[in-house]
Amino acid sequence: MATRGGRRRGLELAFAAGSVILAAIPEFLLAVGLVYVFAVSLGWFPVAGNTAPFALVLPVVALAVGPIAVFSRIIRVEVLSVLGQDFIRTARAKRLAPHRIYSRHALPNAMTATLTLTGLLLTGMVAGTVLVENVFAWPGLGTMIVQSILTKDYSVVQGIVLVYGIGVLLVNLVIDVILALLDPRSTIREA
Structure with a gap:
C-alpha cells in the first residue's frame, strides 16, 4: 500500500492536501492573486499587457498550477500501482538494474x-x-x-470555437498515437 505509518504518512497527507487545494483554485482567481502579490505589492512583474518575455511568467503560472497538481497526483498513483505489480517483482527477482526496471517496465505501463x-x-x-x-x-x-x-459578433465566436475544437481533436489524436506506440501489445510498434 502507498501509505505507511509515521513520518512518511504525514508527508503523503501534506502532498495530497496541497495538491487538492492547488487543483481546486480556479485559474482566474489564481491569476488575480498572482497579480496582486507579485505585480502590485512586490512589483516584480508587469501588471498587464506587457510584451516582454518575463511578463509571461504570471499567466503561465496561473494556467499551469492546477494541472500540475492534478498531474502529479495521477503520476504518483499510477507509478505506485505499477511498482506493486507482479511483473515488477519478477524483474527485481531477475536482478535487473533499477534504471532498466523503471525505464523498460514501469514507465511505459504507468x-x-x-x-x-x-x-x-x-x-x-x-x-x-x-x-x-x-x-x-x-x-x-x-x-x-x-x-x-460582448459585441454580438457570433460568426467570430463560432470561428474561434471551431479553432478550439480542432485543437482539442489534434491533441487527442496525438495522445492516441503516442499511447499506441507505447503499448507493448500494439501492432504499430512491430510495423
Whole structure:
C-alpha cells in the first residue's frame, strides 16, 4: 500500500492536501492573486499587457498550477500501482538494474493513464486561457472571444470555437498515437 505509518504518512497527507487545494483554485482567481502579490505589492512583474518575455511568467503560472497538481497526483498513483505489480517483482527477482526496471517496465505501463490525463488537462488549459488572457489583458483568442460575445459578433465566436475544437481533436489524436506506440501489445510498434 502507498501509505505507511509515521513520518512518511504525514508527508503523503501534506502532498495530497496541497495538491487538492492547488487543483481546486480556479485559474482566474489564481491569476488575480498572482497579480496582486507579485505585480502590485512586490512589483516584480508587469501588471498587464506587457510584451516582454518575463511578463509571461504570471499567466503561465496561473494556467499551469492546477494541472500540475492534478498531474502529479495521477503520476504518483499510477507509478505506485505499477511498482506493486507482479511483473515488477519478477524483474527485481531477475536482478535487473533499477534504471532498466523503471525505464523498460514501469514507465511505459504507468504512462498510459498519465498520457490520457495529459490530453484532458491540455484541452482544459486551452479553455482556461479565455479568462486568464482577460485578467492579464493579453491579446489572444480568449480576449477575442470575450469581445466578440460582448459585441454580438457570433460568426467570430463560432470561428474561434471551431479553432478550439480542432485543437482539442489534434491533441487527442496525438495522445492516441503516442499511447499506441507505447503499448507493448500494439501492432504499430512491430510495423
